[in-house]
Amino acid sequence: MKKEVIGMLLAGGKGTRLGLLTDAIAKPAVHFGGKYRIIDFTLSNCSNSKIHTVGVLTQYSPLELHKHMGIGKPWDMDRQTDGLSILSPFQASDGASWYSGTADAITKNIHYIDQHDPEYVLVISGDHIYHMDYRKMLEHHKETGASATISVMEVPWDEASRFGILNTKDDLEVYEFDEKPKNPKNNLASMGIYIFTWSDLRQYLVDDEKVEDSDHDFGKDIIPSMLKDGLPMYAYRFDGYWKDVGTIKSYWEANMDLLEEDLTLSLNNKEWRTYSHDSNYPPEYIGETALVKNSLITSGSWIDGTVTQSVLFEKVDVFEGAEVVESIIHPSVKIGKNSKITKAIVMENTTIPDNVVIDGSTYDEPVVINQENYAEFNQAKGVN
Amino acid sequence: MEPLLGLINLDNEHDFLEELTYFRCGAATPFAGRYRMIDFTLSNMVNSGVEEVAIFTNHKYRALMDHIKTGAEWELARRHGGVFILPPDWNDPTDISRGDLRHFHNNRDFFHRSKADHVLISGSQYLANSPVSKAYEEHLATGADVTVLSTQVTEPDDEHSKLLRIEQDDDGVVKGFSSDPANPTVFTNMYIIKKDVLLKMVDYCIAYHKDNFFLDGIRGKLPDLKIQNFDMNGPGMFVNSIQSYYKHNLGLLNPEMYKSVFFKNQLVKTKLSNEPPAKYINGSAVTKSMVSNGCVIQGKVDNSVLFRGVKVAPSATVKNSIIMQRCVIEDNVHLENVILDKDVHVSAGQQLIGSKGKPYVVAKRQRV
Numbered sequence: 219m220k221k222e223v224i225g226m227l228l229a230g231g232k233g234t235r236l237g238l239l240t241d242a243i244a245k246p247a248v249h250f251g252g253k254y255r256i257i258d259f260t261l262s263n264c265s266n267s268k269i270h271t272v273g274v275l276t277q278y279s280p281l282e283l284h285k286h287m288g289i290g291k292p293w294d295m296d297r298q299t300d301g302l303s304i305l306s307p308f309q310a311s312d313g314a315s316w317y318s319g320t321a322d323a324i325t326k327n328i329h330y331i332d333q334h335d336p337e338y339v340l341v342i343s344g345d346h347i348y349h350m351d352y353r354k355m356l357e358h359h360k361e362t363g364a365s366a367t368i369s370v371m372e373v374p375w376d377e378a379s380r381f382g383i384l385n386t387k388d389d390l391e392v393y394e395f396d397e398k399p400k401n402p403k404n405n406l407a408s409m410g411i412y413i414f415t416w417s418d419l420r421q422y423l424v425d426d427e428k429v430e431d432s433d434h435d436f437g438k439d440i441i442p443s444m445l446k447d448g449l450p451m452y453a454y455r456f457d458g459y460w461k462d463v464g465t466i467k468s469y470w471e472a473n474m475d476l477l478e479e480d481l482t483l484s485l486n487n488k489e490w491r492t493y494s495h496d497s498n499y500p501p502e503y504i505g506e507t508a509l510v511k512n513s514l515i516t517s518g519s520w521i522d523g524t525v526t527q528s529v530l531f532e533k534v535d536v537f538e539g540a541e542v543v544e545s546i547i548h549p550s551v552k553i554g555k556n557s558k559i560t561k562a563i564v565m566e567n568t569t570i571p572d573n574v575v576i577d578g579s580t581y582d583e584p585v586v587i588n589q590e591n592y593a594e595f596n597q598a599k600g601v602n
Numbered sequence: 603m604e605p606l607l608g609l610i611n612l613d614n615e616h617d618f619l620e621e622l623t624y625f626r627c628g629a630a631t632p633f634a635g636r637y638r639m640i641d642f643t644l645s646n647m648v649n650s651g652v653e654e655v656a657i658f659t660n661h662k663y664r665a666l667m668d669h670i671k672t673g674a675e676w677e678l679a680r681r682h683g684g685v686f687i688l689p690p691d692w693n694d695p696t697d698i699s700r701g702d703l704r705h706f707h708n709n710r711d712f713f714h715r716s717k718a719d720h721v722l723i724s725g726s727q728y729l730a731n732s733p734v735s736k737a738y739e740e741h742l743a744t745g746a747d748v749t750v751l752s753t754q755v756t757e758p759d760d761e762h763s764k765l766l767r768i769e770q771d772d773d774g775v776v777k778g779f780s781s782d783p784a785n786p787t788v789f790t791n792m793y794i795i796k797k798d799v800l801l802k803m804v805d806y807c808i809a810y811h812k813d814n815f816f817l818d819g820i821r822g823k824l825p826d827l828k829i830q831n832f833d834m835n836g837p838g839m840f841v842n843s844i845q846s847y848y849k850h851n852l853g854l855l856n857p858e859m860y861k862s863v864f865f866k867n868q869l870v871k872t873k874l875s876n877e878p879p880a881k882y883i884n885g886s887a888v889t890k891s892m893v894s895n896g897c898v899i900q901g902k903v904d905n906s907v908l909f910r911g912v913k914v915a916p917s918a919t920v921k922n923s924i925i926m927q928r929c930v931i932e933d934n935v936h937l938e939n940v941i942l943d944k945d946v947h948v949s950a951g952q953q954l955i956g957s958k959g960k961p962y963v964v965a966k967r968q969r970v
Contacts, residue, residue: 252879253895292876477881485878486898496874500864501635501894501908505857510888514879517636517895530879 221336229344230277235465238586246344247283252514257344258494265293267352271300275323292493319434325423341412348460365418365449369411381407392451459483470584607718608647608655613702621965626665629726635894641872642729649868650733654683658705701813706804725791730838737832741794746830751792761846776829848961
């Protein structure tokens with residue numbers, strides 16, 4: 219069936235820089251924002267942009283990610299003929315192999331895309347936090363008649379060398395792609411969101427597959443060779459909130475950003491909802507001795523202690539006298555009496571006993587705590 | 603276990619919650635922050651292994667249908683079985699049945715088609731989180747025609763005055779039903795009955811122009827039936843008036859009650875939503891309250907139940923109150939002993955104060 223545009227969501231990366239958080243699960247499945255997983259933001263963007271045909275390319279530790287997505291119901295992608303498809307590496311007649319790069323993952327699923335026969339393909343990744351209407355970007359792509367459109371945003375000049383920088387003419391036509399340049403000529407950074415005219419992309423994917431020393435990567439191989447051949451390529455300027463949550467520090471910051479009031483990224487935005495699973499936990503219970511300041515708290519939680527500037531997921535217990543400050547507490551965590559947790563990310567199902575003191579602000583970045591390692595980080599002296 | 607058919611009979615339930623039931627039936631009234639009253643009964647059934655549930659409803663059922671939809675949230679969206687909402691749709695010109703017998707008569711197929719030999723019948727006014735599996739085991743073990751489910755009321759209140767009491771012998775065999783306030787064994791309006799006995803009783807009631815299946819068919823034929831009592835033995839709430847509605851909602855703020863109703867057994871299932879976590883903004887002061895997802899709180903909230911998506915402005919105070927979905931409470935508002943139905947907007951500076959015995963109730967979508 220002919221489709222104007224379908225989405226291909228890259229969700230297979232290991233996310234090594236997230237350390238313990240991605241020890242057992244893929245980065246897109248990491249808990250975020252009190253009740254979400256990172257991938258919910260891109261899936262919700264697709265749904266809100268009326269793109270209901272989305273292939274999700276998974277590879278690394280996909281069990282929880284697959285379970286979370288299911289048949290796409292929370293995003294209204296449980297549909298008769300299209301909807302959400304999970305595309306994991308598979309064994310084919312010519313052998314079995316893993317996805318070896320972002321482009322390779324798409325190449326190995328050309329048959330899936332052909333089946334929908336789209337005019338355009340949106341390529342996005344499941345590890346960014348932002349609200350974006352892809353339809354507007356598609357309009358831009360159609361207006362310029364580009365083969366490829368890359369979404370960009372302005373980053374501070376001193377950070378530009380961390381990103382893929384697009385050098386453009388005044389009308390935003392791209393003439394050069396600089397991957398992490400030492401001396402950036404521009405501060406328009408690629409957000410890893412691409413729209414391709416499928417017939418053009420298809421050709422480059424097929425050709426790239428035959429190049430032996432290729433990394434089969436969009437940024438390193440496909441985009442540069444399209445540019446070299448002079449295919450029309452445009453940047454699309456985005457000026458909302460966007461954050462790559464690829465490191466512990468940026469993950470923690472992005473969660474804290476949700477506590478700010480003036481953000482363009484609001485979970486309470488009824489015009490651009492963020493969809494996820496909901497559970498049957500009862501409303502949270504805020505006890506008589508509780509004190510909650512500038513925080514997000516989710517169903518099933520029980521708060522008798524003090525919670526400041528923190529994000530708490532469902533079924534979190536903070537007992538009397540306990541203090542949680544500038545922290546992210548994943549589901550089903552218990553914080554024992556008189557324990558104090560500062561600037562930490564506490565992973566699912568961890569029970570912190572009474573009188574434990576963990577202070578992430580004494581480290582370079584927030585600390586990630588689980589049942590196995592909390593004792594190492596305990597700074598409490600002479601108690602227990 | 604042998605299959606058990608569920609029936610929630612709302613036919614006899616009048617609009618017992620004043621303003622709250624102007625536009626909805628009692629069973630569909632929001633309760634405890636994110637639920638509707640019927641969720642408790644429905645969840646108990648599902649959590650006890652019931653896979654087929656019929657709901658007899660006769661009026662104001664729009665909210666009920668919107669809430670239950672396909673039944674997916676209770677695992678009741680099935681290829682076979684699942685949930686059946688059965689409003690009146692009666693076209694049999696020879697039908698002489700009256701009262702709730704019309705529902706039984708006109709939906710006879712539902713009972714015939716089911717493979718279950720026993721039916722669990724319930725109203726919606728007894729709220730508890732207690733599976734009926736044990737009661738069903740007992741029912742099968744004793745071979746009773748009917749097993750009535752009761753609870754012990756140690757602190758009788760107004761809401762118990764309207765309820766039937768069960769008189770039983772030492773073996774739990776039911777000897778009679780009364781309204782004797784001195785008897786602590788109170789009938790929960792839940793009972794398990796053999797399907798063939800049910801169908802026979804329906805025929806009898808219709809033939810003799812009776813109009814209440816339980817009162818005429820079960821209580822009225824007590825001598826002919828083997829009726830057994832089963833004590834539910836756990837905290838439960840009878841909600842049959844505004845006063846009891848108010849009392850039991852706030853009663854859940856007692857930590858023991860909260861834990862026992864929500865966490866002792868399986869979770870109570872309800873329609874899921876897409877609200878974000880509740881947001882507590884600097885300056886908010888919340889104590890002894892239940893707060894649901896989607897709330898944004900800047901003011902003071904004490905001893906209250908907040909449903910999903912409620913907004914409380916910085917210098918507002920909410921005390922001893924029940925605030926339903928999406929209400930907006932502006933600056934300098936003072937609410938005390940108040941029930942706000944859904945979508946109520948309280949403008950800046952307003953003061954609404956009710957009393958514990960007579961809470962101030964504001965109907966749906968009002969602007970105060």
